[in-house]
Amino acid sequence: MSMDDLARELGMSKKTLYRHFPDRHSLLTAVLDRQFAAVERTLAAAAQDAEEQPFGIRVHRLLVAAGTELGRIGAAQLATGRGDALLRRYVEQRVDEVIYRRLDDLFHDGHRRGLLPAPPELLSEITRGALERLLTSRLTRELDWTAADLLRAAVGTVLYGAIRPAAPGIDDGRRRALIPTARDDQEELGP
Numbered sequence: 361m362s363m364d365d366l367a368r369e370l371g372m373s374k375k376t377l378y379r380h381f382p383d384r385h386s387l388l389t390a391v392l393d394r395q396f397a398a399v400e401r402t403l404a405a406a407a408q409d410a411e412e413q414p415f416g417i418r419v420h421r422l423l424v425a426a427g428t429e430l431g432r433i434g435a436a437q438l439a440t441g442r443g444d445a446l447l448r449r450y451v452e453q454r455v456d457e458v459i460y461r462r463l464d465d466l467f468h469d470g471h472r473r474g475l476l477p478a479p480p481e482l483l484s485e486i487t488r489g490a491l492e493r494l495l496t497s498r499l500t501r502e503l504d505w506t507a508a509d510l511l512r513a514a515v516g517t518v519l520y521g522a523i524r525p526a527a528p529g530i531d532d533g534r535r536r537a538l539i540p541t542a543r544d545d546q547e548e549l550g551p
Contacts, residue, residue, distance in 0.1 A: 363387075389450055396454045399429040403462055415475045419466055420515050423491065426459045427511040431495055460488055490514045 363384055367374040381387035406425035410418045467480035467487075476483060494510050503510075 388447055395433045396458050400458050402429050415470050423515045
């Protein structure tokens with residue numbers, strides 16, 4: 361969309377539009393800043409709601425909120441899509457500032473408290489890659505899952521591991537792959 365198109369759509373002159381935004385890039389970054397401010401508020405609320413919860417639940421809620429918000433604003437498509445390279449870099453920078461810095465801080469806190477034996481940097485990279493890939497994945501159609509289902513399974517896999525022991529007494533010693541379900545969340549998160 362050009363500035364001409366936008367001015368016409370808004371019913372104002374291009375001159376008025378340029379008075380507030382010197383170019384298309386500044387207009388788009390202003391819109392993105394507004395969107396990322398909403399993402400930041402959502403993540404802060406999710407963190408506050410989970411503040412007294414166990415560490416795994418805090419991470420889970422942060423990731424689900426982040427994934428939901430990033431999907432809502434189309435951040436993955438903006439960051440990887442065609443078009444303005446400056447805009448793509450700007451989106452990547454804002455995702456780093458708003459989402460991943462908060463996640464990194466949470467993982468470092470968990471590591472300092474002895475809750476995470478793996479290096480927090482490794483967990484951050486794994487989680488970052490999974491989240492970004494899931495936002496643009498075709499798995500929702502292939503598996504007939506919602507994006508929330510995929511994210512829930514990915515979060516459970518990152519937090520709790522892909523392999524868990526089978527129920528005691530059943531195939532003792534054998535391990536099975538686990539895909540977390542909404543029911544698993546309710547059991548782990550409680551009411």
